[in-house]
Amino acid sequence: MIPHIVYDADVLRLLDQRRIPDAVEYVELRDWQSVAQAIAAMVVRGAPAIGISGAYGVALAARAAANGPHFLDEVSRAAHGLASARPTAVNLSWAVTRLLREALDLVDAEQPPHAIAAALERSARAIHEDDIESCKRIGDAGAALIPAGATVLTHCNTGGLATGGYGTALGVIRSAHRDGKIARVLVGETRPQLQGARLTVWELLGDGIPHTLITDSMAASFMRRGAVSAVVVGADRIARNGDVANKIGTYGLAVLASAHRVPFIVAAPLSSFDPARETGDSIPIEQRDPAEVTHVAGVRVAPAEAVAANPAFDVTPASLVTAIATDRGLLRPPLDRAISGVLDEAPVSSAT
Amino acid sequence: MIPHIVYDADVLRLLDQRRIPDAVEYVELRDWQSVAQAIAAMVVRGAPAIGISGAYGVALAARAAANGPHFLDEVSRAAHGLASARPTAVNLSWAVTRLLREALDLVDAEQPPHAIAAALERSARAIHEDDIESCKRIGDAGAALIPAGATVLTHCNTGGLATGGYGTALGVIRSAHRDGKIARVLVGETRPQLQGARLTVWELLGDGIPHTLITDSMAASFMRRGAVSAVVVGADRIARNGDVANKIGTYGLAVLASAHRVPFIVAAPLSSFDPARETGDSIPIEQRDPAEVTHVAGVRVAPAEAVAANPAFDVTPASLVTAIATDRGLLRPPLDRAISGVLDEAPVSSAT
Numbered sequence: 001m002i003p004h005i006v007y008d009a010d011v012l013r014l015l016d017q018r019r020i021p022d023a024v025e026y027v028e029l030r031d032w033q034s035v036a037q038a039i040a041a042m043v044v045r046g047a048p049a050i051g052i053s054g055a056y057g058v059a060l061a062a063r064a065a066a067n068g069p070h071f072l073d074e075v076s077r078a079a080h081g082l083a084s085a086r087p088t089a090v091n092l093s094w095a096v097t098r099l100l101r102e103a104l105d106l107v108d109a110e111q112p113p114h115a116i117a118a119a120l121e122r123s124a125r126a127i128h129e130d131d132i133e134s135c136k137r138i139g140d141a142g143a144a145l146i147p148a149g150a151t152v153l154t155h156c157n158t159g160g161l162a163t164g165g166y167g168t169a170l171g172v173i174r175s176a177h178r179d180g181k182i183a184r185v186l187v188g189e190t191r192p193q194l195q196g197a198r199l200t201v202w203e204l205l206g207d208g209i210p211h212t213l214i215t216d217s218m219a220a221s222f223m224r225r226g227a228v229s230a231v232v233v234g235a236d237r238i239a240r241n242g243d244v245a246n247k248i249g250t251y252g253l254a255v256l257a258s259a260h261r262v263p264f265i266v267a268a269p270l271s272s273f274d275p276a277r278e279t280g281d282s283i284p285i286e287q288r289d290p291a292e293v294t295h296v297a298g299v300r301v302a303p304a305e306a307v308a309a310n311p312a313f314d315v316t317p318a319s320l321v322t323a324i325a326t327d328r329g330l331l332r333p334p335l336d337r338a339i340s341g342v343l344d345e346a347p348v349s350s351a352t
Numbered sequence: 353m354i355p356h357i358v359y360d361a362d363v364l365r366l367l368d369q370r371r372i373p374d375a376v377e378y379v380e381l382r383d384w385q386s387v388a389q390a391i392a393a394m395v396v397r398g399a400p401a402i403g404i405s406g407a408y409g410v411a412l413a414a415r416a417a418a419n420g421p422h423f424l425d426e427v428s429r430a431a432h433g434l435a436s437a438r439p440t441a442v443n444l445s446w447a448v449t450r451l452l453r454e455a456l457d458l459v460d461a462e463q464p465p466h467a468i469a470a471a472l473e474r475s476a477r478a479i480h481e482d483d484i485e486s487c488k489r490i491g492d493a494g495a496a497l498i499p500a501g502a503t504v505l506t507h508c509n510t511g512g513l514a515t516g517g518y519g520t521a522l523g524v525i526r527s528a529h530r531d532g533k534i535a536r537v538l539v540g541e542t543r544p545q546l547q548g549a550r551l552t553v554w555e556l557l558g559d560g561i562p563h564t565l566i567t568d569s570m571a572a573s574f575m576r577r578g579a580v581s582a583v584v585v586g587a588d589r590i591a592r593n594g595d596v597a598n599k600i601g602t603y604g605l606a607v608l609a610s611a612h613r614v615p616f617i618v619a620a621p622l623s624s625f626d627p628a629r630e631t632g633d634s635i636p637i638e639q640r641d642p643a644e645v646t647h648v649a650g651v652r653v654a655p656a657e658a659v660a661a662n663p664a665f666d667v668t669p670a671s672l673v674t675a676i677a678t679d680r681g682l683l684r685p686p687l688d689r690a691i692s693g694v695l696d697e698a699p700v701s702s703a704t
Contacts, residue, residue, distance in 0.1 A: 021655040189645065189654075191543060191567040197646070197654040205657050213645055213660040215543040217568040217601030221666040224603060249569030251576060255611050256604060293541065293565055294549070296648040302541075302549040303373040305557055308565040314573040 001160040001206060005049065005128065007056045007121075010063060014044045014053060017161055021202045032061040032078040039085040039092070042193065046162020047236045047272055048131050051091030054082045055124035058099040062117035071113040075103050075120075087284040088245055088313045089236035090274045095127050131164030134269045134327035135171040142172030142232065142267050142325030146181050150229035153186040153219060156247040157199035158234035158267065168267040169232040170203060172325055177209050185211045186228065188219055190247060192292040192310060216249050223260040231257045235268035235324075240343070242318025242335025243280025244268075248311055254320040263322040270326055275343050280315035288312045353512040353558060357401065357480065359408045359473075362415060366396045366405060369513055369547075373554045384413040384430035391437040391444070394545065398514020399588045399624055400483050403443030406434045407476035410451040414469035423465040427455045427472075439636040440597055440665045441588035442626045447479050483516030486621040486679035487523040494524030494584065494619050494677030498533050502581035505538040505571060508599040509551035510586035510619065520586040520619040522555060524677055529561050537563045538580065540571055542599060544644040544662060568601050575612040583609045587620035587676075592695070594670030594687025595632025596620075600663055606672035615674040622678055627695050632667035640664045 002024065004015035012035060013026040027043055029035045035057030038044060044053045061078030065071045079100040083093040099120050106116040146152060152173055156162075159170035166174060176182050185204055190196035197213055204211040214222065222228050231253050237245040244250070244266050257264040277283060290308035294300060302308065324331040324338075331338035354376070356367035364387060365378040379395055381387045387409030390396060396405045413430030417423045431452040435445040451472050458468045498504060504525055508514075511522035518526060528534050537556055542548035549565055556563040566574065574580050583605050589597040596602070596618050609616040629635060642660035646652060654660065676683040676690075683690035 188569075189543070191541070191569055194648075194653050197658070201658045202655050205655055211659060213642075213654055213658050215568070215600070215645055217540075217543055217604060218661065218663065218666075220604030220607055221600060221663060224666075248567070248573060252569060252572030252604065252608060255572055255608055259607050259611065290565075293567055296546075297651040297653050299649040299651055301546050301649050302565055303554050303557055306549070306553045306565050307563060309570065311570065311573060314570075314576075 001165060001203065004161055005044065005052055005056070005164070007059070007124065010060070012053065012056045012060060014038055016043050017045060017199060018042060020198055030060070031064060032057040032082055035060065036082050036085040039082070045195070046157060047089035047091040047234065048163040048168065048269060049161065050086060050089055051095035051271060052128045052131060052164055054092045055095040055099055055127045057082045058096055059117070059121040059124040062103065062120045066113040066117045072103065072107050076100060086286060088286045091271045094271045098127070099123055128164045131269065132166055135163050135166035135168060137327040138168050138267050138269060138325050139166060139171030139175035141330045142265055143175035143179055143181070144330065145230065145263060145265055145323060146172065146176040147229055148181045149183045150176065150181050151184045151186060151227055152176070152182060153188065153222070153228045153231045153253070154200065155188045155196060155233050155249055155253060156190045157195040157203070159200060159203040161199050161203065162234065168234040168269065170200065172232050172265065172267045173209065174207065177207070182209060185209055186222060187211050187213045188216045188249065189213060190249060191216055219253055220256045223256055223262055228262050230263045230265055232265045232267060235266050235272045236313055237277070237283050238266070238268060238273045238324065238339070239277040239280045239283065240275060240336060240339055241279045242321055242324070242339060244316045244321060245280055245283045245313050246316065248314050251314040251316045254316040258320050264320055265323050265325060266321055267325040270328060270342060273339060273343060280317065283315055286312040353517060353555065356513055357396065357404055357408070357516070359411070359476065362412070364405065364408045364412060366390055368395050369397060369551060370394060372550055382412070383416060384409040384434055387412065388434050388437040391434070397547070398509060399441035399443040399586065400515040400520065400621060401513065402438060402441055403447035403623060404480045404483060404516055406444045407447040407451055407479045409434045410448055411469070411473040411476040414455065414472045418465035418469045424455065424459050428452060438638060440638045443623045446623045451475055480516045483621065484518055487515050487518035487520060489679040490520050490619050490621060490677050491518060491523030491527035493682045494617055495527035495531055495533070496682065497582065497615060497617055497675060498524070498528040499581055500533045501535045502528065502533050503536045503538060503579055504528070504534060505540065505574070505580045505583045505605070506552065507540045507548060507585050507601055507605060508542045509547040511552060511555040513551050513555065514586065520621065521584040522552065524584050524617065524619045525561065526559065529559070534561060537561055538574060539563050539565045540568045540601065541565060542601060543568060571605055572608045575608055575614055580614050582615045582617055584617045584619060587618050587624045588665055589629070589635050590618070590620060590625045590676065590691070591629040591632045591635065592627060592688060592691055593631050594673055594676070594691060596668045596673060597632055597635045597637070597665050598668065600666050603666040603668045606668040610672050616672055617675050617677060618673055619677040622680060622694060625691060625695060632669065635667060638664040
C-alpha cells in the first residue's frame with residue numbers, strides 16, 4: 001500500500017481519504033492546528049491512524065515552539081487541541097498524552113527545547129512504526145479464529161488506511177488470506193461516510209482478496225443464509241469490561257451475529273483500550289453533522305427540510321464479543337479478567 | 353398528497369418517484385410495455401402501487417387490442433409481461449391476474465372486446481380506489497397497537513406513494529398521528545435506493561409529522577437506548593405461515609426488535625398475501641443491478657472494479673412478527689391460523 005501518513009521534519013503529509021477511490025491526493029499540514037482540523041474533517045480516520053497523526057501534530061508543534069519563549073505552554077496547548085479533535089477513539093488522546101508526558105519529563109530533566117522536540121519526533125515515529133508491527137501481531141492472533149474457506153463480514157475501514165499500515169480487522173483478514181483461509185470478504189458499505197465501499201474495497205482490490213460489497217442493511221440476510229463465517233471489526237475504544245465503541249452499525253452487527261451464532265471478533269491494539277473506563281456506558285459518542293446523512297458524496301438525497309441524526313459510533317456490550325484480537329494475543333471471555341491481565345501485567349506506556 | 357397514479361383513457365401518468373424530492377415530474381405511458389418498463393425501473397414502486405399500475409397496464413393493453421384480431425392473445429401477453437416486471441411483490445401478479453381472469457370470463461360470456469376493455473378499465477379503477485380504503489382500514493387497525501407518545505421506526509416507503517394513497521405502514525403512522533400518539537418517526541434511509549430518505553421524509557414533511565432520518569445501521573443503537581416504541585413496516589408478499597418478504601433490511605430490523613423487546617408490526621392489505629405459498633422460503637427474491645450499491649444518486653462511490661450484491665428483498669420469519677395489520681383487522685400469532693382464517697373465510701377475489 002502507498003504510505004498515507006508521511007512526516008518530514010516540518011510538514012505532515014496525509015493522504016486525503018475523503019477523495020479515495022477517485023483521487024490519490026495528499027494534504028500538507030505545517031502546524032498542529034491544521035492537523036487537528038484534518039483529523040476532525042476525516043482527511044485521516046481510523047483510531048490508530050488518528051493517534052499517529054496526532055503524535056506527529058505534537059512533534060510539529062514542539063519543533064515550531066522550540067525557538068519561542070513558551071515551549072511547554074505551546075506543546076501543552078497543541079496536545080489538548082489535538083486530543084479533542086475527535087472524542088470517541090482513545091488512541092488519539094493516548095498518543096498525544098504519551099508525547100506530552102515525555103515533554104514534561106524532559107523539561108523536568110532540564111533538556112533544551114530543541115532536544116525535546118527531536119525526542120518527540122522520534123517518539124511519534126516510534127508510535128507509527130510500532131503500530132504497523134502491532135497490526136501484524138493482531139492480524140496473526142485473529143487469523144487463528146478464521147476457519148478455512150471463510151466468508152468474513154467486516155464493517156467500515158480498519159485497514160492500512162486506518163492504521164500505520166496492514167490494519168486491525170483488515171489485518172486479521174490479510175493474515176487469514178495469507179494463510180489461504182479467505183474465500184470472500186463481505187464489505188458493509190458503512191453509511192454515512194461509506195468507508196467500506198470507498199476504502200476497504202480499494203484496499204482489498206489492491207491485495208487481490210475477493211470481496212462483495214453490500215449495503216449495511218443486507219448483513220442480516222446474508223447471515224440468515226449461513227453465508228457469513230465470522231464478523232471481524234475494529235474498535236475506537238474498549239472499556240475494561242470489554243464493551244467496544246466502534247463505527248455506528250457495529251452494535252447491530254454484533255446482535256445479528258449473536259442471533260445467528262456467528263463469531264464476532266474485535267481487532268484492536270492495546271492503545272485502543274481505555275484503562276480508566278470501567279464500562280462502555282460513559283464513552284463519549286461523537287455526534288457529527290447531519291448533512292453526512294442527508295447527503296451522499298456531496299449530493300443531497302433527502303428533502304432540504306429533512307431532520308437527521310448522525311451518531312458516529314455505537315457501543316457493543318462485551319457479552320456479544322466472541323474474542324478480541326490484540327497485539328498481545330487473543331483475549332477471550334471473561335473479557336474483564338483478560339483485559340485486566342494485559343493492561344495491568346504489561347501496561348502500555350501511557351493513557352493513565 | 354398529489355395523485356401519483358393517474359389513468360386517463362389511453363394514457364397512464366406516473367409520478368416519477370426516482371426524481372422525488374428534487375422534482376415532481378410525471379412519465380406518460382401509452383402501452384403496456386412502457387408500463388412494465390416503468391415498474392422494473394422503479395418509476396413507481398411499493399407493492400400495492402405496482403399492483404395498481406399493473407392493472408392499468410392491462411387496461412391500456414385491452415383498449416389497444418380491442419380493434420385488432422387477437423384481443424385475448426394481446427391481453428394475455430400484456431398480463432404475463434406486466435406480472436413479470438418485478439418478481440417479489442405478489443400484488444402485481446394478484447392485480448394483473450384478476451384482470452386477466454375477468455377478461456377470460458367475459459370472452460367466455462361472448463362479450464365484445466370493447467365492452468371487455470371498458471370492464472377491465474373499471475376494474476383497474478376499482479382496485480385503485482379499494483386500495484385507498486384498504487389502507488385506511490390497515491392504518492386504523494395498526495394504530496391500535498401504537499402507544500401514546502410513541503417513537504416509531506419505519507423502513508423504506510410504504511406511504512401514499514407506495515399504494516393508491518395513505519399507505520400501509522405509513523398509514524398506521526398516519527392514523528396513530530391523527531390519534532395524537534406519535535412523538536416522532538425514525539426513518540431508516542433504506543439503502544440502496546434511499547426510499548426512506550427521499551420519499552418517506554417527503555411524505556412526513558407534507559403531513560407535518562415529526563421525523564428523524566437515520567442510516568439503516570443506526571437502528572440498533574436507537575433501540576438499545578430505549579428510543580424505539582415500535583417498528584412498523586410494509587410487505588411485498590406474505591406467506592400462509594406469516595413469513596414476510598419485504599424491502600432488504602427488514603429482516604435485520606425484525607431480529608433487532610426481537611432482541612430489544614420492541615413490537616414488530618407488519619402492515620399490508622390482503623392482496624399482499626400469497627395463498628399459494630406455505631412459507632417464505634420459496635418467495636422469489638429480486639436481484640437488482642449492483643450499480644445501485646456502487647453508486648448513490650448517480651455518483652459512483654466505490655472503486656470502478658468493485659463487486660457488489662443487490663438483493664432487493666429479504667424474508668422475515670413469522671416468529672419475529674408481533675402482529676400484521678390488514679384491511680380485515682389485526683392478525684396475531686399464531687399467524688398461520690389467523691391468516692388461514694381471513695384468506696379462507698373471506699377470500700379476496702383472486703391470486704389463486
